[in-house]
Amino acid sequence: MLFVFAPLYVFVVHQRFAVSTASMRERESVRRTNWVLLGVALEANGIFMLVAPNDWYLAVPGVTSTGPFNQHFLRDIGLVFLLLGGAFLLGAARPQFRIVLWAAASIWLLGHALFHLWEVAVGICSPSVIPRDFPAVSLPAIIAAILTVWAIGQSRGGRVKTV
Numbered sequence: 075m076l077f078v079f080a081p082l083y084v085f086v087v088h089q090r091f092a093v094s095t096a097s098m099r100e101r102e103s104v105r106r107t108n109w110v111l112l113g114v115a116l117e118a119n120g121i122f123m124l125v126a127p128n129d130w131y132l133a134v135p136g137v138t139s140t141g142p143f144n145q146h147f148l149r150d151i152g153l154v155f156l157l158l159g160g161a162f163l164l165g166a167a168r169p170q171f172r173i174v175l176w177a178a179a180s181i182w183l184l185g186h187a188l189f190h191l192w193e194v195a196v197g198i199c200s201p202s203v204i205p206r207d208f209p210a211v212s213l214p215a216i217i218a219a220i221l222t223v224w225a226i227g228q229s230r231g232g233r234v235k236t237v
Contacts (some may be wrong), residue, residue, distance in 0.1 A: 105224075106146060109166035112217055116159030116179075120212075123152025136206050158182060162218070165225070176222040183215035 077123035123130045129135050161179040165172035191200045191212050204212075 106166060108217070109162055109221060111216065111222065112176045113159045113162030113166060116155050116162065116214065118159075120152045120155030120157075120159060123148050123155060127152070134210065136203060154182065162221075172225045173222070176218065176225055180215070180218040183218045187212045187215040 122133075127145045128143060130152075131148060158179045161175040165175040179220050188206050190199075190203070194201055194204060
């Protein structure tokens, strides 16, 4: 999953440095790219889980150590990832729904990331899983939270356009 989420990190870092030097139009383009990339990455993960759950199970580092393959469960979670990706894509296209869609998706992603950390805290997993899981679990949650907080700030400043 690193191949899916690593580009998101690059764009978030780029966005941070681009803010001071880029025009308003360029900054908006970078932001929109972040929104769409997060949505597409989540959608791609969900589709992979639905179409080829066994391949997903074998391809994602660490998954095989969490328990036996369960096609039904993986497809259930694949549907969740489709919904999460759809929330970010729809929020990117429809600013008037952005906060509620992104906040709901962010809550799930943050809960998922916190659950992974809790497993380490109580001894279910070793601390070595934290860096392994970061690109596919924690990073999307952090990006989602940052985008949601940004959207809330934009709405309070009256900058969100309604269609």
